[in-house]
Amino acid sequence: MKFAKLSLAALMALGVSAFAEVQNIKVSGDAKLYYGTNDADFQAVGIRPATGDLFSKNNSAGQAALNLAVTADLSEGAQGKVEWTILNTLGLENNLVSNVWEGGLENQWWVSEAWIAKTFANTTVKIGRQSLDTPLAFTETWSIARNTFDAAVVLNNDLPDTTLVAAWIGRGNNAGGIGTSSIPGLTWGNIGPNLGVAPTYGNVVNYAANGMDSFGTFGTNGAYALGVINSSIENVSLQAWYYDVQQIARAYWLQADVKNIVPNLMFGAQYANINPDNEITPDESSAWAVKLGYDFNDAVPGLKACASYSSTDDDGLVSVANTAGTSSKLYTEAWWNYGYVGAPATDAYNITVKYDMKDIAEFGAYYTSTDQGTGKNVVTPVDMTEFTLTATKSYGSLNATLAYIYTDADDQNIDPTTGNADSFNTIQVYLTYNF
Amino acid sequence: MKKKIPLLLFASLLAFSSEYITLDNGKTVLLKDDGTWEEVTIVKKGDKNIALRKDGKWEEIKPKDIEAAQTITNETSKKYMDSKFAKALLGEWRSRDGNIKYLFKKDKAVFKKGSRVVEGKWSIEHIDEPKRKIIVNIGEDARLGFLSFGGVSRNLRFSPDFKTLYDESEKLEKLTDIELYKVK
Numbered sequence: 001m002k003f004a005k006l007s008l009a010a011l012m013a014l015g016v017s018a019f020a021e022v023q024n025i026k027v028s029g030d031a032k033l034y035y036g037t038n039d040a041d042f043q044a045v046g047i048r049p050a051t052g053d054l055f056s057k058n059n060s061a062g063q064a065a066l067n068l069a070v071t072a073d074l075s076e077g078a079q080g081k082v083e084w085t086i087l088n089t090l091g092l093e094n095n096l097v098s099n100v101w102e103g104g105l106e107n108q109w110w111v112s113e114a115w116i117a118k119t120f121a122n123t124t125v126k127i128g129r130q131s132l133d134t135p136l137a138f139t140e141t142w143s144i145a146r147n148t149f150d151a152a153v154v155l156n157n158d159l160p161d162t163t164l165v166a167a168w169i170g171r172g173n174n175a176g177g178i179g180t181s182s183i184p185g186l187t188w189g190n191i192g193p194n195l196g197v198a199p200t201y202g203n204v205v206n207y208a209a210n211g212m213d214s215f216g217t218f219g220t221n222g223a224y225a226l227g228v229i230n231s232s233i234e235n236v237s238l239q240a241w242y243y244d245v246q247q248i249a250r251a252y253w254l255q256a257d258v259k260n261i262v263p264n265l266m267f268g269a270q271y272a273n274i275n276p277d278n279e280i281t282p283d284e285s286s287a288w289a290v291k292l293g294y295d296f297n298d299a300v301p302g303l304k305a306c307a308s309y310s311s312t313d314d315d316g317l318v319s320v321a322n323t324a325g326t327s328s329k330l331y332t333e334a335w336w337n338y339g340y341v342g343a344p345a346t347d348a349y350n351i352t353v354k355y356d357m358k359d360i361a362e363f364g365a366y367y368t369s370t371d372q373g374t375g376k377n378v379v380t381p382v383d384m385t386e387f388t389l390t391a392t393k394s395y396g397s398l399n400a401t402l403a404y405i406y407t408d409a410d411d412q413n414i415d416p417t418t419g420n421a422d423s424f425n426t427i428q429v430y431l432t433y434n435f
Numbered sequence: 436m437k438k439k440i441p442l443l444l445f446a447s448l449l450a451f452s453s454e455y456i457t458l459d460n461g462k463t464v465l466l467k468d469d470g471t472w473e474e475v476t477i478v479k480k481g482d483k484n485i486a487l488r489k490d491g492k493w494e495e496i497k498p499k500d501i502e503a504a505q506t507i508t509n510e511t512s513k514k515y516m517d518s519k520f521a522k523a524l525l526g527e528w529r530s531r532d533g534n535i536k537y538l539f540k541k542d543k544a545v546f547k548k549g550s551r552v553v554e555g556k557w558s559i560e561h562i563d564e565p566k567r568k569i570i571v572n573i574g575e576d577a578r579l580g581f582l583s584f585g586g587v588s589r590n591l592r593f594s595p596d597f598k599t600l601y602d603e604s605e606k607l608e609k610l611t612d613i614e615l616y617k618v619k
Contacts, residue, residue, distance in 0.1 A: 024583060133610060155610060227610065394550075
């Protein structure tokens, strides 16, 4: 909390000193109410035993969140932001749900962002608590709260059509750590205050009961990242990233995305490698993925489709996924069931179709299938199939998403008597009011 | 005097006929002839615009019948709204991946990022001409001096030929230049 207070104080001090030069201060935010329920017979959503019934209290999770942000455009192109995140159950646990999406039952609040950014010629420096979006260390945005980092980022655009990125990550409030291992109980990175706490429905951020500091050291001693993003070739975007998670692993990520060389067609290729320190394991993890997409806009406005395939190395130990969470930036990542496509010895494919039906709603259909073989560190392979349908509609400032998810995974909803996994259905409702 | 009476009658009729006005926040209201107003929903049926009233009635209206409310903008915005930057912004802009969309009309703007949609009146907070940078404020609910409540503030930068827009706000989150191209 000390760091949060320091960041806040620094920002406020700068804001006050530049008060006369303030061009714009905006107060905004959003309020969220998320709910999820499933009909699993054996897999509990919370601490109570599963009932197998949709909408039953034991099979449901829900929570409310408020994000309140103050952003400022200061003098000479400087910008700053402070954001508070507040989580509350609204008492849903008494009647409707048996788990929360993030944290726990108590009221939680924390400073989720507190940064200041300044541009000098072609170089931008951003320092403080912030979201990050890099292939192997990023903020997960799918749950009711998102993880952020105490970090410093430098962006440079001196080279034409090229962005150079240098980042240092000191701390984070992510509940998941680097590459969830296929060996039970072995997780890396920041597990912080959540250690020993039962996982929540989303499990993206650490528990911050009553304002408790939920930020911990990222990895063992922080991490460094370097990135180059180039778009010199028309319609082609190239990315190369290198990571050094101190005393834990080094990693790199390469990606090329090509668009419209054939009209409306897009193609992408990815390769990633994670090399853990030898004291942890001598086994490197690697993955490659390709995707092919088509925009049917000329024939059916708003319709897009994409198919992707990925494969991970058989000998790896850790997953090719977010070092600060559970999901992966591999093209094949599922809509809801994270942690499968990037696992060692796994082949995966994904088919995604999105349709923006003008003035009606946005619809999505996502099919993901993973097939894990036996590998050097995989004793019991796990296969997973997910099929998801979504509908999203905005009513003025209110955004509503309804999702249906079919899950069939070898490690979920296991009958304790037979040891066999059973498929189950999930329904989720996401309501967000922007103000 | 006799000529003036029909004129006054005609003027009164006009004054009390249905009037639809789009407010700064994007909502449309019907100004009723009894001095009250109610919010209506405008929907499209084919190429027709239909106004759905809360009393269960509906009415076909032409686009020209919907008047935009006179936006009361702040002093800064007034200074900039006739600039070449404001005019160059007008239209629809999209990022290459389609995730970010801006629609700037004379009296209304829409910002879309993923599933988040902000719409309503817009204003220009600041222009840095040498650097071709512009700060826009979209969907603001209220203002107190330089304090703005609601909506989003976005920092944008034009290319030298004004054909490409760079989203500087998004760059701070995505850590790379986000190019926006004009769709229409």
